[in-house]
Amino acid sequence: MRFLVIRAVGNLLALYMLLILLRWFSPWLEFDIRSRRWGWIPRVTDPLINKVRRLLPHMGPMDFAPLGALLVVWLARLILLGVLART
Numbered sequence: 001m002r003f004l005v006i007r008a009v010g011n012l013l014a015l016y017m018l019l020i021l022l023r024w025f026s027p028w029l030e031f032d033i034r035s036r037r038w039g040w041i042p043r044v045t046d047p048l049i050n051k052v053r054r055l056l057p058h059m060g061p062m063d064f065a066p067l068g069a070l071l072v073v074w075l076a077r078l079i080l081l082g083v084l085a086r087t
Helices: 002-029 040-055 065-086
Strands: none
Touching: 002 040, 002 065, 040 065
16 A cells, blocks of 8 residues: 555656646647646646746746756655655
8 A cells, every 4th residue: 555655646746747847848849738628737837837936046038947846846756755665
């Protein structure tokens, strides 16, 4: 049972990281992320990205907030999986 919880947490955070990547690359992929069908992706990812955006300094035309959000989720995933594996 514990193994399933660890895998579920790891997989959910990995899926969230993929959604952040999709959100970040959507303009280059010509993927309409604001469409009715895919509009849930920004609603899920933008809260974290906006928090990271407030912490990062403005760096010109490139938005590095999704990259910072990826780093935050990746670190949280490492820490959570490490803690769950030890208990």
